Amino acid sequence: MFASLVGLLHQPSIALRVPGDDTTFNPKEYPNVTIIAQGKVQGKIRLIHNTNDDSGLGLISTRVWVTKDNDKEEVSIRTRFEDRTLTFTLEGPRRFANLNIYHETTISIPCSVRNMENLIIDIPNSSLSGDGLHSLYWNKVKSDLSNSSIALETLHADTIDLRTSNSSISGSYEAGHIDLNTSNGSISAKLVVNEARDGRQSSVTTKTSNSGLELHVDATPTSRGLWMDNSTxxxxxxxxCLLGPATRGSYVSVTSANSKVELSLDASQTGQPLEVNTKTSNASIVTSIMVPQDQPFKGLAQSSNSSVTVNLTEAFQGRFDLSTSNSSTVVEGTHLQFETEKKSNKKGSRGHGSSDVKLSTSNASLNLRFYPAGDSPAADTKSGY
Known part of the structure; x- marks a missing residue:
């Protein structure tokens, strides 16, 4: 939004052709692509993998508009072909000024190429979008943008690391490691978590502020479990989130502040330990989990000045602890044994396992319910995939 407003104010409208603004390359010789912009620039980047080109060559094409004639002398493009890497650098004005040039940059990979290595995009005040990416696979895709959105559909890589600020991140992403990071903008994405090539446990990290976070995560393709941290x-x-059979335990965290947290997680098929943390303040938490069979589960749901509801399947075997102030606590289910059964505090166990779940808040109620697997609210998790 910021870059768009600046564009309206300054209206770069003088078209400029710059030597090197159409750069072709052989993706087999240069499977690593780095796009950099320096100086006072704004614009758009588009990644395309639907070009039919008998030559088999890729293309980086940039079109530039400037605000004033004297800005032309401060715009240049440099390209470097080295160590299997094409580095494409757009130079804009560096003197103190507003964003005086606008660019539209397209990265085209021919359809005949299905595998690339690394894509790095480091351009300020520029958005990132794509087209036809479902059959193109990267080793790593990394962006460092600002003040503009990221929207990519079916981006495949082993590692995806996308960063911007003051705008949103959306789309669908498939990788072994996924990191989506922005501020003052929402994150709304569908994620498929694959086996990571580096042998480490697959991971998902999402972080934003002053805006919402909505994720659908399918981690069934990875057999090493999932480490996931989501915060706003x-x-x-x-x-x-849906987890599949695994050889390692999984960790899931969802946190916010002053806003509601909702988590629906099906871990019933993992066969491994599970730890889940949900936290917020001054807002409610609703967590529904199908816990793993015959494996320890550790859960924490913590808020303040608002209610907390946790729904677990009857595979849970272990201890529970609910504590609030100035309100009630409720535990519902079968085979419950209570050590403490007060209005604002309940402790006890269900079965004889080593699992543990804790709920806490203040000035609001706590609700813990144990369901048969088929009746669990988390059973609807699969319908989102």
Whole structure:
């Protein structure tokens, strides 16, 4: 939004052709692509993988508009072909000024190429979008943008690391490691988590502030479990996640502040330990989990000045602890044994396992319910995939 407003104010309208603004390359010889912009620039980047070109060559094409004639002398393009890497650098004005040039940059990979290595995009005040990416696979895609959105559909890589600020991140992403990071903008994405090539446990990290977070995560393709941390502030966090059979335990965290947290998680088929943390303040938490069979589960749901509801399947075997102030606590299910059964505090166990779940808040109620697997609210998690 910021870059768009600046564009309206300054209206770069003088078209400029710059030597090197159409750069071709052989993706087999240069499978690593780095795009950099320096100086006072704004614009758009587009990644395309639907070009039919008998030559098999890729293309980086940039079109530039400037605000004033004297800005032309401060615009240049440099290209470097070295160590299997094409580095494309757009130079804009560096003197103190507003964003005096606008660019539209397209990265085209021919359809005949299905595998690339690394794509790095480091351009300020520029958005990132794509087209036809479902059959193109990267080793790593990394962006460092600002003040503009990222929207990519079916981006495949082993590692995806996308960063911007003051705008949103959306789309669908498939990788072994996924990191989506912005501020003052929402994150709304569908994620498929694959086996990571580096042998480490697959991971998902999402972070924003002052806006909402909504994720649908399918981690069934990875057999090493999942480490996932999702956080926002002053925005609602909604996460649905499906885990498959695994050889390692999984960790899932969803946190916010001053806004509601909702988590729906099906871990019933993992066969491994699971730890889940949900936290917020001054807002409610609703967590529904199909816990793993015959494996320890550790859960924490913590808020303040608002209610907390946790729904678990009857595979849970272990201890529970609920504590609030100035309100009630409720535990519902079968085979419950209570050590403490007060209005604002309940402790006890269900079965004889080593699992543990804790709920806490203040000035609001706590609700813990144990369901048969088929009746669990988390059973609807699969319908989102």
């Amino acid at each position: 502030r002053n925005g609602k966090a909604i996460v649905g």
